[in-house]
Amino acid sequence: xTIRVGFVPLYRIRYPSSRYRVFQFLEPLSERGFECALIESxxxxxxxRLAYLPRLLRLAVSQDVLYVQKRMFPxxxxxxxxxxNSRIVFDLDDATFLRPAQQRRVDALLRAAVLVVxxxxxxxxxxxxxxxxxxxxxxxxxxxxxxxxxxxxxPGDDRIVVGWIGSDPNRGDLAPMRPVFDGLHERYGERVMLxxxxxxxxxxxxxxxxxxxxxxxESSRPALRQFDIGIMPLDDTAWNRGKCGFKLIQxxxxxxxxxxxxxxxxxxxxxxxxxxxxxxxxxxxxxxLNCLIEDEALRVRMGRAARERVEQVYxxxxxxxxxxxxxxxxxxxxxxxTV
Numbered sequence: 001x002t003i004r005v006g007f008v009p010l011y012r013i014r015y016p017s018s019r020y021r022v023f024q025f026l027e028p029l030s031e032r033g034f035e036c037a038l039i040e041s042x043x044x045x046x047x048x049r050l051a052y053l054p055r056l057l058r059l060a061v062s063q064d065v066l067y068v069q070k071r072m073f074p075x076x077x078x079x080x081x082x083x084x085n086s087r088i089v090f091d092l093d094d095a096t097f098l099r100p101a102q103q104r105r106v107d108a109l110l111r112a113a114v115l116v117v118x119x120x121x122x123x124x125x126x127x128x129x130x131x132x133x134x135x136x137x138x139x140x141x142x143x144x145x146x147x148x149x150x151x152x153x154x155p156g157d158d159r160i161v162v163g164w165i166g167s168d169p170n171r172g173d174l175a176p177m178r179p180v181f182d183g184l185h186e187r188y189g190e191r192v193m194l195x196x197x198x199x200x201x202x203x204x205x206x207x208x209x210x211x212x213x214x215x216x217x218e219s220s221r222p223a224l225r226q227f228d229i230g231i232m233p234l235d236d237t238a239w240n241r242g243k244c245g246f247k248l249i250q251x252x253x254x255x256x257x258x259x260x261x262x263x264x265x266x267x268x269x270x271x272x273x274x275x276x277x278x279x280x281x282x283x284x285x286x287x288x289l290n291c292l293i294e295d296e297a298l299r300v301r302m303g304r305a306a307r308e309r310v311e312q313v314y315x316x317x318x319x320x321x322x323x324x325x326x327x328x329x330x331x332x333x334x335x336x337x338t339v
Contacts (some may be wrong), residue, residue, distance in 0.1 A: 001222055003010075004316075005063060005065045005261055006038070006065070007026070007038040007067045007069065007086075007321075008021050010070040012317060018069055018070075020140065021069050021070075021119075022067070022091075024142055025320070028316060029323070032324055034324075037062070039055050039056055044139070045195065053077065058085045066088050067091065067327070068088055068091065068113075069093075072102055072105035075105065078105075078108055080097055087324075088114070089115045090112075092106070092110075092117070094123075094244075095238060100214060114133060115131075116135070118135070118136050119265075120242070120243075124240055135326055137322055138319065139246060141310065142315070146250060147225075148303070149185070151227065156189075159192060160188070160191060160193070160228050161195050161227050162192060162193070162289065163194070163197070163223075163227035163228075164196045164197070164198075164247070165174060165196070165215075165247055166196075167197050168198055168200050169198050170204070172235070173305075174233065176233065177282075178205075180282050180286055181206040181207070181208040181224065184286070184289060185270070194281050195223070197215050199215055202235045207257050214252075219285055222250070225254045228292075229246065229256060229259065229289065230248070230258045230298060231259050231260070232251075233260070233285070234261040238266070241264035249279065249310060250276060252306035252307060252309060253315075254334040257276060257292050257298070258277070258298045258307070261264055261279065270279045273295070276302060
């Protein structure tokens with residue numbers, strides 16, 4: 001029996017959260033026989049905002065399952081939606097419940113859903129306070145699109161590229177890394193550089209050579225494939241424990257060695273000394289990066305192991321069967337039932 005699934009993403013496709021939690025699954029699910037419909041986020045468009053609720057209700061009426069990706073409705077809107085379709089799957093990939101202005105709506109959706117899909121165990125533990133039906137599905141990449149380079153990473157350029165990808169490198173994650181960057185420059189000079197991919201260039205001052213690649217859907221993957229080493233520093237905060245480690249997964253998918261802070265799901269993604277390294281202090285960061293910079297064979301070996309781990313655990317192919325099962329279970333359920 002064909003299952004009709006209506007997706008309600010928080011953002012449009014250009015935003016990573018919705019692109020990797022919703023949009024990249026539409027074609028694979030269609031190939032599995034699902035009928036997928038979608039209502040795009042209105043963002044700041046006033047006319048689309050005005051038409052959003054009628055479109056949402058039409059989608060809910062017409063579908064077997066409503067898959068809500070991190071979007072939070074006013075409680076009265078959630079009540080209307082549940083009246084016309086109680087088979088709601090709520091997808092949570094950030095600790096949005098930590099924001100006081102959003103917590104009540106998040107909790108209401110967790111209660112209202114027949115199933116909750118959480119991006120990691122930390123989020124799942126919170127969701128289980130309100131709903132017994134919680135499944136962990138990590139954020140993943142399409143390993144056909146995210147792949148190692150066919151040849152050299154950066155032909156004609158013998159520098160070691162340490163890379164970072166994200167929306168804004170100035171939000172705080174990279175600021176504590178300044179002593180590390182300066183230490184790399186002191187030891188290696190022009191032999192090592194930092195390349196950031198994002199919407200804004202890095203503004204902290206460092207002696208290390210920094211290059212900026214403006215993020216677009218078209219530019220990001222080729223730029224990622226030039227990374228020799230990918231970094232994901234994080235402060236150990238409640239918000240960061242809710243992150244899904246997606247930077248790491250992107251680095252590993254293109255076969256780059258990775259170094260990350262041991263925060264949240266990063267501890268699960270990285271197999272220490274096999275697919276990458278974990279580091280806390282500036283001394284640890286410098287030590288791990290020095291090992292990878294000076295030992296090309298180690299970088300290559302870790303990169304290959306990291307790529308294999310992504311294929312096995314953090315790829316569309318790996319998690320698609322779990323998502324299919326979630327949607328099939330949701331179709332068979334009524335709110336308040338268990339499977």
